Amino acid sequence: MAEHHKARPLPPGSLRPAKQLCSECGLCDTSYIHYVKSACAFLNQQFDALEIQVHGRQRDINQENECYFGVHQMMVAARKKQPLLGAQWTGIVTTIGMRMLQKKWVEGVVCVQNTPEDRFQPQPVLARTPEEVFAARVNKPTLSPNLNLLDEIERSGIRRLLVIGVGCQIQALRAVQKYLGLEKLYVLGTPCVDNVTRAGLQKFLETTSRSPHTVVHYEFMQDYHVYFKHEDGSVEKVPFFGLNTKELKDIFAPSCLSCFDYVNGLADLVVGYMGAPFGWQWLVVRNERGQEMFDLVRDELELQPVMSQGQRHQAVQQSIPAYDQGVTLPMWAARLMGVFIEKFGPKGLEYARFSIDSHFTRNYLYVRRHYPHKLASHVPEFAKKIVSQYRLPET
Numbered sequence: 030m031a032e033h034h035k036a037r038p039l040p041p042g043s044l045r046p047a048k049q050l051c052s053e054c055g056l057c058d059t060s061y062i063h064y065v066k067s068a069c070a071f072l073n074q075q076f077d078a079l080e081i082q083v084h085g086r087q088r089d090i091n092q093e094n095e096c097y098f099g100v101h102q103m104m105v106a107a108r109k110k111q112p113l114l115g116a117q118w119t120g121i122v123t124t125i126g127m128r129m130l131q132k133k134w135v136e137g138v139v140c141v142q143n144t145p146e147d148r149f150q151p152q153p154v155l156a157r158t159p160e161e162v163f164a165a166r167v168n169k170p171t172l173s174p175n176l177n178l179l180d181e182i183e184r185s186g187i188r189r190l191l192v193i194g195v196g197c198q199i200q201a202l203r204a205v206q207k208y209l210g211l212e213k214l215y216v217l218g219t220p221c222v223d224n225v226t227r228a229g230l231q232k233f234l235e236t237t238s239r240s241p242h243t244v245v246h247y248e249f250m251q252d253y254h255v256y257f258k259h260e261d262g263s264v265e266k267v268p269f270f271g272l273n274t275k276e277l278k279d280i281f282a283p284s285c286l287s288c289f290d291y292v293n294g295l296a297d298l299v300v301g302y303m304g305a306p307f308g309w310q311w312l313v314v315r316n317e318r319g320q321e322m323f324d325l326v327r328d329e330l331e332l333q334p335v336m337s338q339g340q341r342h343q344a345v346q347q348s349i350p351a352y353d354q355g356v357t358l359p360m361w362a363a364r365l366m367g368v369f370i371e372k373f374g375p376k377g378l379e380y381a382r383f384s385i386d387s388h389f390t391r392n393y394l395y396v397r398r399h400y401p402h403k404l405a406s407h408v409p410e411f412a413k414k415i416v417s418q419y420r421l422p423e424t
């Protein structure tokens with residue numbers, strides 16, 4: 030184990046070193062704050078070095094799929110033969126965590142439960158039993174300080190660990206993993222975009238859903254609608270193009286508006302949905318460790334090859350000013366547009382590229398306007414290449 034130099038964590042509520050860009054990943058709540066300058070995803074962008082550390086090589090940005098989806102050896106669409114009740118999708122993430130504990134591959138799993146009072150308030154836990162991992166199923170769609178468990182992990186004496194997390198958490202984790210005293214670390218990532226604080230989430234629910242207080246779960250789906258699932262089991266669908274972008278512009282955390290790690294490039298295995306057909310999950314196996322995790326649950330999954338259909342470029346180019354100026358369509362027009370784009374719009378991997386392009390162009394503009402001095406170093410080469418396909422406003 031590399032020697033861990035400790036520093037005193039910051040008191041709760043105080044300004045973090047990344048200031049407004051802090052994604053509350055949790056590192057600064059621990060003695061690992063000593064490494065913040067080099068480890069924080071928003072202070073030190075270091076994809077190239079970390080990809081080499083984790084996967085043995087950098088992504089090849091001249092190969093379209095690698096440029097977009099990061100280093101990988103396999104992609105597949107999957108869903109559980111028997112979906113887990115209450116999971117975000119079919120529960121592949123939770124199943125992997127539970128099986129890894131049951132088979133004693135690991136002694137603990139970092140995952141996110143909710144607080145007893147609030148289903149959307151994240152509560153990171155070091156789960157030691159499958160039941161504790163099960164209790165963490167479903168997204169808490171808010172910034173979660175998963176790395177505030179780092180000192181606890183070190184104290185626990187655990188040698189084999191699984192961490193489930195989103196990109197900014199995993200970037201910082203990779204930077205300090207050598208100090209954790211682990212024999213084996215598995216990282217199971219999800220894609221992540223447009224995350225919010227708990228107050229931001231409330232504003233989103235109140236501006237978008239017909240019944241904000243009964244929402245138990247929501248997702249931006251591949252058919253260009255947000256699906257809100259309510260307590261009574263009903264599903265409310267709102268077209269993306271009808272969202273009140275002007276009102277919602279400010280709810281996303283500044284960290285998420287300056288993030289280019291949508292696909293969690295440093296995880297061993299990524300489980301999302303955006304590269305898969307509607308109703309399916311999308312798995313990206315990045316390396317051998319990711320393959321081991323996939324193989325562990327393979328028999329529980331239905332599989333189909335990934336597909337790609339449609340042409341995204343024009344739709345992305347047209348959406349740049351709409352995103353930028355906060356245009357909101359009347360609901361009838363939004364529904365019409367939703368139907369049209371669902372029928373003829375990009376699908377599968379092309380939908381994933383559509384979503385990445387739309388977010389990267391928006392985020393590039395955000396960094397250029399608000400942090401121009403950081404633009405060159407903070408935006409990774411793969412993102413610069415993606416953004417360069419589009420005409421951006423001059424200012």
Ligand code: FAD
Binds near residue numbers: 121170194
């Ligand atoms: P489940 O079995 O329900 O497990 C969900 C896991 O997520 C749990 O283990 C829990 O520990 C973890 N978790 C919950 N909340 C958080 C949090 N705030 N931070 C870190 N970990 C958390 N996929 C896409 O393809 N495109 C997207 O744009 C996208 N955005 C996402 C945004 C957020 C904030 C999150 C957390 C996930 C996002 N995903 C996205 C992933 C997707 O929504 C599903 O989580 C993923 O497909 C796994 O589904 P599942 O049924 O297997 O998960």
Ligand code: SF4
Binds near residue numbers: 048055056069
């Ligand atoms: Fe610290 Fe994480 Fe915030 Fe960076 S993002 S300042 S590492 S808590």
